[in-house]
Amino acid sequence: MTRARILIVGGGFAGVECARRLERALSPGEARIALVAPFSYQLYLPLLPQVASGVLTPQSVAVSLRRGLHHTRVIPGGSIGIDTKAKVCVVRKITDEIVDEPYDHLVLAPGSVTRTFDIPGLTEHARGMKTLAEAAYLRDHVIAQLDLADAATDPAERASRLRFIVVGGGYAGTETAACLQLITTAAARRYPRLDTRLIKWHLIDVAPKLMPELGDRLGTDALRVLRQRGIEVSLGVSVAKVEPELVTLTDGRALPCRTLVWTAGVTASPLVATLGAETVRGRLAVTSRLTVPGADGVFALGDAAAVPDLAKGDGAICPPTAQHAQRQGRTAAANVVAALRGTPARPYIHKDLGLVVDLGGKDAVSRPLGLQLTGLPAQAVARGYHLMALRTNVAKVRTLTNWILNATAGDDYVRTGFQLRRPATLRDFEYTDTYLTPDQIQARTHAFRPR
Numbered sequence: 001m002t003r004a005r006i007l008i009v010g011g012g013f014a015g016v017e018c019a020r021r022l023e024r025a026l027s028p029g030e031a032r033i034a035l036v037a038p039f040s041y042q043l044y045l046p047l048l049p050q051v052a053s054g055v056l057t058p059q060s061v062a063v064s065l066r067r068g069l070h071h072t073r074v075i076p077g078g079s080i081g082i083d084t085k086a087k088v089c090v091v092r093k094i095t096d097e098i099v100d101e102p103y104d105h106l107v108l109a110p111g112s113v114t115r116t117f118d119i120p121g122l123t124e125h126a127r128g129m130k131t132l133a134e135a136a137y138l139r140d141h142v143i144a145q146l147d148l149a150d151a152a153t154d155p156a157e158r159a160s161r162l163r164f165i166v167v168g169g170g171y172a173g174t175e176t177a178a179c180l181q182l183i184t185t186a187a188a189r190r191y192p193r194l195d196t197r198l199i200k201w202h203l204i205d206v207a208p209k210l211m212p213e214l215g216d217r218l219g220t221d222a223l224r225v226l227r228q229r230g231i232e233v234s235l236g237v238s239v240a241k242v243e244p245e246l247v248t249l250t251d252g253r254a255l256p257c258r259t260l261v262w263t264a265g266v267t268a269s270p271l272v273a274t275l276g277a278e279t280v281r282g283r284l285a286v287t288s289r290l291t292v293p294g295a296d297g298v299f300a301l302g303d304a305a306a307v308p309d310l311a312k313g314d315g316a317i318c319p320p321t322a323q324h325a326q327r328q329g330r331t332a333a334a335n336v337v338a339a340l341r342g343t344p345a346r347p348y349i350h351k352d353l354g355l356v357v358d359l360g361g362k363d364a365v366s367r368p369l370g371l372q373l374t375g376l377p378a379q380a381v382a383r384g385y386h387l388m389a390l391r392t393n394v395a396k397v398r399t400l401t402n403w404i405l406n407a408t409a410g411d412d413y414v415r416t417g418f419q420l421r422r423p424a425t426l427r428d429f430e431y432t433d434t435y436l437t438p439d440q441i442q443a444r445t446h447a448f449r450p451r
């Protein structure tokens with residue numbers, strides 16, 4: 001009997017959960033499981049703003065793939081094209097070598113990339129908050145601005161270095177602005193010469209509300225906390241132009257500023273487009289059983305797929321959250337096993353458990369199971385939730401220890417300096433321009449196609 005080849009693309013919330021469940025459900029004699037993953041860790045994205053603000057070390061949110069997966073062949077690289085007729089996934093390894101991986105069952109979970117718009121200067125000058133490298137670079141950059149402002153003799157230079165703009169009033173942008181603002185305003189202890197009143201944080205969003213998914217009351221509570229801390233929140237406003245030392249907003253304001261953090265939403269991984277399959281607002285159209293219509297043996301899930309939200313009904317699509325991605329990983333694993341054993345597949349259905357938003361220090365807002373919480377109770381729920389959700393005990397202990405250390409000893413404002421001369425903009429980090437065209441894919445895979 002030949003063993004079925006199961007290939008998972010993407011080692012994030014959805015892909016890793018699927019691999020774990022498959023390892024548990026299948027004996028090594030039944031199937032060979034492989035995972036294509038550019039990194040050797042699963043990034044716990046909800047805590048990324050705390051890496052940018054230095055509350056957590058990068059290792060705390062990089063959960064080891066090797067600790068959790070025991071029988072899966074991890075292929076270090078990224079998929080750059082898929083031929084669903086030939087049943088082949090083309091992979092570029094981290095050495096740039098390109099290899100073909102034939103599969104019987106394919107689980108597509110490459111997640112999403114930062115969504116950008118055609119705004120002059122945006123990709124060249126804005127910084128993202130979607131990868132571990134971006135968070136680490138942002139932290140270094142912000143501390144560099146404090147160091148340079150402290151040493152500056154020109155007041156105009158000092159002012160532009162001490163103004164920080166975050167675009168995007170969803171949970172990623174709100175948490176990033178809130179957590180980073182806390183560390184910069186707490187800098188007085190380490191920068192006694194610096195007038196911290198000059199530090200200005202702005203959070204802007206084109207929408208009329210912050211985090212509308214939290215509901216009116218909690219969105220308003222979050223807004224109040226941010227404004228009390230001195231963060232200027234501008235709603236109904238976006239960015240018109242970005243220059244190295246100036247950001248122009250759509251309301252006409254031109255703000256001298258050298259730090260623009262762009263967190264205005266995500267779009268499905270460009271890998272999706274290489275399938276030539278139907279999409280819904282860029283995400284791969286899938287059935288409620290996570291199968292891709294017209295592509296035999298292919299499942300898609302997480303941020304890359306438009307999974308029907310059966311718990312909401314009315315044709316709703318699951319929002320791109322870790323909560324859904326991880327649970328879809330379980331359903332995908334169950335349905336791959338069902339396909340192997342010829343048993344019925346099950347639909348994905350999950351009622352949203354709510355959201356937790358950590359605003360740093362003692363501030364948070366959260367809506368667990370519909371309960372509206374603010375302040376310390378919300379913070380306890382938020383941190384408890386993250387500790388539970390982190391996959392390995394080592395990651396939990398590392399995170400908890402970092403929280404305790406930061407709460408008691410504060411920040412050291414250490415800048416690593418590795419990236420001082422390297423650009424670190426939206427253009428530099430994401431897996432966006434490495435994909436093959438349909439013709440290039442077929443030129444490689446035609447030998448595998450059924451005749």
Ligand SMILES: Cc1cc2nc3c(=O)[nH]c(=O)nc-3n(C[C@H](O)[C@H](O)[C@H](O)COP(=O)(O)OP(=O)(O)OC[C@H]3O[C@@H](n4cnc5c(N)ncnc54)[C@H](O)[C@@H]3O)c2cc1C
Pocket residue numbers: 009010011012013014015036037038039042043045046047048049077078079080109110111112129130171172269271301302303304320321322323324325326356431
């Ligand atoms: C700053 C931030 C904060 C967030 N906070 C929350 C929160 O509090 N709660 C919540 O529920 N959600 C939150 N989210 C959203 C959540 O992280 C995503 O919805 C979730 O990660 C989606 O899971 P996924 O498995 O689809 O993708 P990911 O977890 O992003 O995993 C995709 C993986 O695929 C890899 N990959 C990409 N391209 C390829 C390729 N071509 N080949 C192979 N591998 C590839 C990526 O490197 C990545 O490892 C946050 C997101 C961000 C950016």
